[in-house]
Amino acid sequence: MSLRHPxxxxxxxxxxxxxxxxxxxxxxxxxxxxxxxRFEVLVAHDSSLPDTEQLLRxxxxxxxxxxxxxxxxxxxxxxxAKRNAAWRASAAKLILFTDDDCRPRADWIEQAxxxxxxxxxxxxxxxxxxxxxxxxxxxxxxWAHTVDVxxxxxxxxxxxxxxxxxxxxxxGGFDPQLRVGEDTDLALRAQNEGADLIAAPGMxxxxxxxxxxxxxxxxxxxxxxxxxxxxxxxxxxxxHVCARFxxxxxxxxxxxxxxxxxxxxxxxxxxxLTLPWLALSLRHRGYAPRGILRSVSxxxxxxxxxxxxxxxxxxxxxxxxxxxx
Numbered sequence: 001m002s003l004r005h006p007x008x009x010x011x012x013x014x015x016x017x018x019x020x021x022x023x024x025x026x027x028x029x030x031x032x033x034x035x036x037x038r039f040e041v042l043v044a045h046d047s048s049l050p051d052t053e054q055l056l057r058x059x060x061x062x063x064x065x066x067x068x069x070x071x072x073x074x075x076x077x078x079x080x081a082k083r084n085a086a087w088r089a090s091a092a093k094l095i096l097f098t099d100d101d102c103r104p105r106a107d108w109i110e111q112a113x114x115x116x117x118x119x120x121x122x123x124x125x126x127x128x129x130x131x132x133x134x135x136x137x138x139x140x141x142x143w144a145h146t147v148d149v150x151x152x153x154x155x156x157x158x159x160x161x162x163x164x165x166x167x168x169x170x171x172g173g174f175d176p177q178l179r180v181g182e183d184t185d186l187a188l189r190a191q192n193e194g195a196d197l198i199a200a201p202g203m204x205x206x207x208x209x210x211x212x213x214x215x216x217x218x219x220x221x222x223x224x225x226x227x228x229x230x231x232x233x234x235x236x237x238x239x240h241v242c243a244r245f246x247x248x249x250x251x252x253x254x255x256x257x258x259x260x261x262x263x264x265x266x267x268x269x270x271x272x273l274t275l276p277w278l279a280l281s282l283r284h285r286g287y288a289p290r291g292i293l294r295s296v297s298x299x300x301x302x303x304x305x306x307x308x309x310x311x312x313x314x315x316x317x318x319x320x321x322x323x324x325x
Contacts, residue, residue: 121164218304
């Protein structure tokens, strides 16, 4: 099969040591309803596992000429830099971004191209939901990680978003130095140059549901240290966080709880300040008796997660000299 040059669309993917998840993503792209000769796939990876390179060289998309990949030394490059390398390797006018732990629905590219025709200069943000094939993990694992995005969002997550090539070139693509928030930073710069961010819910992507232990979950939170830096660069982001200074409602409620506990010795009524955090933390498993019991058993872990996140952001606030908790 030969591609039409330039193709109508390109899918830009970054990957790091997830060969199985990446295979599922590529298989989903193989099953797209959009004509195969009209789109291509670019994967930029810095994996240390040889399985990734083998997959990219042998997958049917590569055999057909639709898939190309770029390899970097393990851990040598930020996600934004990998995304830049991927989209710049294509001449397509529409660039779709997704991640290696996602699985697009069969009509994803078709929906994106149709939305781009209707809104030719807009950024198109699709809908991302937890993978229904992994719903048992979401229900059963206490610290399962997934993503649920209802567009449009201020964060413009790259798990499911499409940019006109013109918009990417106008702002120079992603900031290759950012550790977190590079997707939000790009969208805000593009919008400042006149691009609109449009919801395209027909672009549906399923996001992996991964079971994590509590120690691994806590270790993963260190990456959020640079979120205050994003807020410093783009103060308008404060409109989309709790009370302008708290990244999540749980963080504001946790601070209120700590104040209430500290004051409770003098005035027992101050203990009521713990109620907002308890209400937020008990909602995860529903309000049936069994759900409440499970939520109660998970309270120490949720307290640890919120405390570590808040402390990480506090350190980042000091480093970047702007407050975000």
